[in-house]
Amino acid sequence: MTTKYEVVVVIVPFPAQGHLNQLLHLSSLISSYNIPVHYVSTKTHTRQAKIRAYGLSNSNNIHFHEFSTPSFQSPPPNPNSNIKFPSHLQPSFESSYHLRNPVSSLLRSLSSTARRVVVVHDSLMAYVVQDFTSLPNAESYNFHSVSAFTIFLFLWEAMGKPFPIEAEMLENLPSLEGCFSPEFEKFVKSEHEYSKFSSGKIYNTSRVFEGPFLDYLSKEQISKGKQQWALGPFNPVSISGSIQQRHKSLTWLDKQGPKSVIFVSFGTTTSFSDEQIKEIAIGLEQSQQKFIWVLRDADKENVFSKDFTKKIELPKGFEERVKERGIVVRDWAPQLEILAHTSTGGFLSHCGWNSCMESISMGVPLAAWPMHSDQPRNTVLITKILKVGSVIKDWARRDELVKSSKIEKVVRILMASQEGEEMRKRAEELSVGVNKAVGEGGVTKDGFDSFIAHITRGI
Known part of the structure; x- marks a missing residue:
């Protein structure tokens, strides 16, 4: 990066397999537009994401930053727990707080050599990226790793049901009771505080089957005027013969x-x-x-x-x-x-x-x-x-x-x-x-082009 006329994207995933995987695939998709991408995690989690990912066509264009966090006690999974949430990973989730300083240093460094730094962070990593607000040429986008349906209902209920929705959506709707551990609920709430600084939201979903819920999410009461993009699926939608030894x-x-x-x-x-x-x-x-x-x-x-x-x-x-x-x-x-x-x-x-x-x-x-x-x-x-x-x-x-x-x-x-x-x-x-949507002229491809045009605007 020797020129001031570049956009760089910094991707900050949450340290759990489903999150690591989605944002590694998104990194690959963004880098296919010839935009430098920096993927930030710990050494262990980066290795985990790489080994388990299928079909990463552009991983050579991704810069991996492996930061260390202090060691901690990690209990084994408990198969007999009443709540099935993986509470044994909570120390790992909280250890991610230690990434704030190295991420802040990386953002400052990139800010001095790039014209714009775009931070795409998991919604559970808002605390870690918060220092981007001190940089004049940085902006952030909140990535939600769950369905538009699930995140919409979560926000709609939390906001006191600000507008009516179709009654059938609420039929047989499961309660949130038993979905999370109390420690994780507290963790999510604390992250939510820092998410308000973002310039928009990205979803790993498709308008093909979640259009109505994406429309609900774009309503002013929920979006607060911020833009959103449905860019999924991030995983490859067609599988070619593997060149590696087959499983x-x-x-x-x-x-x-x-x-x-x-x-x-x-x-x-x-x-x-x-x-x-x-x-x-x-x-x-x-x-x-x-x-x-x-x-x-x-x-x-x-x-x-x-x-x-x-x-x-x-x-x-x-x-x-x-x-x-x-x-x-x-x-x-x-x-x-x-x-x-x-x-x-x-x-x-x-x-x-x-x-x-x-x-x-x-x-x-x-x-x-x-x-x-x-x-x-x-x-x-x-x-x-x-x-x-x-x-x-x-x-x-x-x-x-x-x-x-x-x-x-x-x-x-x-x-x-x-x-x-x-x-x-x-x-x-x-x-x-979904296959049509990701192809040329499809709604997902158009959405991706729109996101890239937005983050490279004026450059």
Whole structure:
């Protein structure tokens, strides 16, 4: 950066897998416009994001800044906790406060060599980037990692319901009770204070299926006149043959019939009790459907740590009995590639927003089993509004064990019924719409061009 006639973008993700992943993909998309991008995190989290990301075409144009934070005690995941929120990661979340000084130094340095510094920060990292306000040529944009539906309802309720909305949106709406730990709720509130300095908002979603909620978010009472852009999905929407060695799950999928396999994965922050794992195993076995089951514990603070990890036990003889129609994956699985595979016909998921976006963009319907955070309300969007999924576990009964009979029933509905076929058809139609939207002249591509034009205005 030797010229004053440049815009540089600084990306500051929240240190949790779903957030790291989304903003790394956004970095890649922005850098494709020949804009220098600086991705800021810790060494561990940057490595985690890179290793787990699929299809990063422009990562060579991204400058990675790996700052250190003081060490801290990190408890293991607790599979028997009443609240499924990953409280064991809270020390890591709070440790991110220590990034404020190094980020401030980086912004000052870039400010002296670039004409404009654009900070795109996770909504949970507003505290860390707050010093951009002292720089005359810096501006920030608040990135929301959840659905427009979920963030709109959260803001609308918090503001005392400032305008009427369609009644059906509020039918069977899950409460926020049990979604977060008290410590995390406090953390979110403190971050909210610093978000008011931003110049606009970015969402990893698409107008193709969240247009009405994006319109609600743009209303003056909520937007306060700030611009917003829906730039998702950030993940690649088409998958080409991987040049790396293919994962064993993909080789196995190659041998299965079209849309015959249900992919079972509960994200990076879910820990199940032994009893619940047994019920899932029995339900999958009794469903008689083909499956890939990713069976791994929740991420620890450092996913590369060599600490002892308990092997999750399955019912005796389970893997032998199902070997003709199912496989269990105990390591990291290439989720996007599995969802894109022609043999995958359904996704049993926790409904984290990354998983929802990837599933919709690949045209795969979902069996929804929300665990915490935005997932209960994402479930409503997926099953009641978009009608591309069915519910395994109702949020009102979140404390109950889900029996194998329920799992068997929902898996059969999704994979072997007319109802499931209709969901699959709707999911495929949304996928076609999303693919068109990211292409030349599409609403997402136009939105991206608009965002780039905005941050490079006058330059």
